[in-house]
Amino acid sequence: MMQEALANTPERQAVRDAVRAICDRYDDDYWGELDRTHTFPHEFCRDIAAGGWLGIAMPAEYGGSGLGVTEASIMMQVVGASAGYFAACSAIHINIFGLHSIVKHGSDAQKREWLPKVISGEIRACFGVTEPDAGLDTTRIKTRAVRRGDHYVVHGQKIWTSTAQQAHKIVLLARTTPLEECARPTEGLTLFFADKDPRTVKVTEIPKMGRHAVNSNQVFYDGLEIPVEHRIGEEGQGFRYILDSLNPERILNAAEVLGMGRRALDKAARYAAERVVFGRPIGKNQAIAHPLAEAWAELYAAELMTLHASELYDSGKPCGAEANAAKLLAADAGFKACDRAIRTHGGMGYAAEYHVERYFREMVACQLAPVSREMILNFLSERQLGLL
Numbered sequence: 480m481m482q483e484a485l486a487n488t489p490e491r492q493a494v495r496d497a498v499r500a501i502c503d504r505y506d507d508d509y510w511g512e513l514d515r516t517h518t519f520p521h522e523f524c525r526d527i528a529a530g531g532w533l534g535i536a537m538p539a540e541y542g543g544s545g546l547g548v549t550e551a552s553i554m555m556q557v558v559g560a561s562a563g564y565f566a567a568c569s570a571i572h573i574n575i576f577g578l579h580s581i582v583k584h585g586s587d588a589q590k591r592e593w594l595p596k597v598i599s600g601e602i603r604a605c606f607g608v609t610e611p612d613a614g615l616d617t618t619r620i621k622t623r624a625v626r627r628g629d630h631y632v633v634h635g636q637k638i639w640t641s642t643a644q645q646a647h648k649i650v651l652l653a654r655t656t657p658l659e660e661c662a663r664p665t666e667g668l669t670l671f672f673a674d675k676d677p678r679t680v681k682v683t684e685i686p687k688m689g690r691h692a693v694n695s696n697q698v699f700y701d702g703l704e705i706p707v708e709h710r711i712g713e714e715g716q717g718f719r720y721i722l723d724s725l726n727p728e729r730i731l732n733a734a735e736v737l738g739m740g741r742r743a744l745d746k747a748a749r750y751a752a753e754r755v756v757f758g759r760p761i762g763k764n765q766a767i768a769h770p771l772a773e774a775w776a777e778l779y780a781a782e783l784m785t786l787h788a789s790e791l792y793d794s795g796k797p798c799g800a801e802a803n804a805a806k807l808l809a810a811d812a813g814f815k816a817c818d819r820a821i822r823t824h825g826g827m828g829y830a831a832e833y834h835v836e837r838y839f840r841e842m843v844a845c846q847l848a849p850v851s852r853e854m855i856l857n858f859l860s861e862r863q864l865g866l867l
């Protein structure tokens with residue numbers, strides 16, 4: 480029933496089919512149970528790693544497949560469209576493109592040491608950027624890394640670090656030069672691939688609305704020592720390195736949300752065809768059918784924008800506006816599809832049995848993170864329209 484514009488070549492369809500075969504081993508009951516019991520999806524992650532999929536966008540010389548963001552997007556769209564929904568995406572997301580800064584700015588020795596282990600699943604990484612007092616204004620982060628000879632010492636606090644409970648390593652952004660000593664706020668921030676040393680790193684789970692299979696955490700750093708050789712690239716350039724990976728991250732996230740929207744819409748259409756009230760299937764009422772048709776069109780349009788953005792990125796062309804627009808359109812279309820799926824199910828939309836309420840709780844996060852709607856609209860207003 481669904482269009483899948485992203486998988487528009489035989490090779491891309493092969494990626495889709497292989498990832499789908501893994502995802503299909505884990506059904507709604509499996510994921511519903513993990514959500515209820517707040518249990519991390521270890522088996523699913525192991526299967527994805529065993530298939531080599533964590534290395535889809537990693538360079539071949541370090542054991543990856545060397546494919547582009549388009550193929551990675553296809554993979555994540557399939558994962559989003561599976562019963563695992565956003566939880567399944569979040570369990571592996573950071574491995575797919577979050578280590579791009581190491582690929583691009585890390586030394587050969589770092590890549591040789593880390594990337595094969597990340598690809599095999601031996602090392603799990605998490606992403607420590609957001610802080611309670613800085614929010615989306617990343618340059619205002621306060622976590623400090625002070626150099627002492629051959630290592631840095633880190634003190635500070637991060638919030639929302641997803642998968643920190645399971646992670647061995649943290650892609651960590653910290654300030655190495657105080658803000659007031661920098662010519663620009665974007666300077667003086669440094670990126671590390673730090674060990675999560677339990678003696679100096681304390682992790683506390685944040686109770687939240689959904690995606691319970693994958694934890695998000697407050698992380699407290701109290702004297703974490705990071706060897707200089709675990710610094711990524713140059714001191715003070717961390718913000719620039721993070722910016723480098725923003726466009727592919729937006730695109731991947733758009734693809735995930737599209738998959739999620741499609742799954743919700745599929746369920747809604749099936750229910751609308753089967754559920755009989757007043758002597759006929761509820762889908763025979765235009766009030767039920769039309770919003771679903773609208774969601775179909777909006778998801779398809781957002782998918783075309785996502786494909787356009789990913790192909791621009793893969794061919795080395797600028798894609799900031801397109802990647803942001805794709806994320807905006809996908810998140811809106813996905814949210815609407817999920818909302819309509821709940822309403823189509825009526826009272827049963829609110830019951831755990833049909834899983835659409837789990838989908839909805841997870842979908843809400845995609846309006847907020849990794850970047851909010853408002854910040855995307857700010858970006859487009861400023862860069863495309865010369866406003867703000």
Ligand SMILES: Cc1cc2nc3c(=O)[nH]c(=O)nc-3n(C[C@H](O)[C@H](O)[C@H](O)COP(=O)(O)OP(=O)(O)OC[C@H]3O[C@@H](n4cnc5c(N)ncnc54)[C@H](O)[C@@H]3O)c2cc1C
Pocket residue numbers: 605606607608609613614615616638639640641642690695844847848849850851852853854857
């Ligand atoms: C489920 C989940 C998982 C996450 N995982 C991670 C992770 O693994 N690692 C990590 O580092 N972070 C993670 N985050 C953090 C996420 O990236 C931030 O929550 C997000 O960037 C928003 O920051 P904030 O909550 O501090 O919002 P704030 O910056 O406090 O903003 C609050 C609201 O104000 C709006 N706003 C702020 N400034 C402006 C402005 N100038 N113009 C218009 N509107 C504005 C925002 O759009 C938002 O709606 C996660 C968050 C969630 C919810």
